[in-house]
Amino acid sequence: MTTENIAVTLIRGDGIGPEIVDCTLTVLDALGVAFDWDVQQAGMEAAKEGGDPLPAATIDSIRRTKLALKGPLTTPVGGGYRSVNVSLRKEFKLFANVRPARSLFRGRRFEDVDLILIRENTEGFYVGVEHFIPIDEDPKAVAEASGIITRSACRRIAHFA
Structure with a gap:
């Protein structure tokens, strides 16, 4: 019996997102399942670094892996950009x-x-x-x-x- 790693797009999130994701990864690690994490950016961190809160590379990764673990993402109040959460829902028909x-x-x-x-x-x-x-x-x-x-x-x- 062979086991392959499960490919998953990992979006750490904003604010408390990374802390929540770290705890989630600890729980998932305890399952003994091998994951192949493709770490991508979205939200405020992505907007600061590349100007786009939902980079094409992140969308492409989710399309490729067909699975994503996403921490909470911040939507700026009063402008900036539209909710990345809503954009992801629309993009993937969630x-x-x-x-x-x-x-x-x-x-x-x-x-x-x-x-x-x-x-x-x-x-x-x-x-x-x-x-x-x-x-x-x-x-x-x-x-x-x-x-x-x-x-x-x-x-x-x-x-x-």
Whole structure:
């Protein structure tokens, strides 16, 4: 029996991302599975070094490995660049946010009820249709954001769920 290393794109993330990723790598190492980590950049670090918060090399690596471990990424407040998280979702069509939840209330009426929450992950306010409306001398007097939800995305997430 031969075992091959599992190729994974590794994006350490911003802020507490590297710390979280290091802990995750420790847990994964305990599994005894051999990983081939392709370390790539995204987020603020990538923007500072190369001007692009989501470099083509990172996208190419994820396409090649078909698997990524990503730490939290920061989205600058008030400008800079759009969310790298949303860009990744759109690029790879990661439309479903799946959140399992176990009941914490054992011994009560609904003790055996666990949930899986499914949420559409690319539309609504994620489309990023945003702008300011000037009033008098204030060019940013009103901020407006529109959520766009298409019939096809509604059908897609309903079918997934």
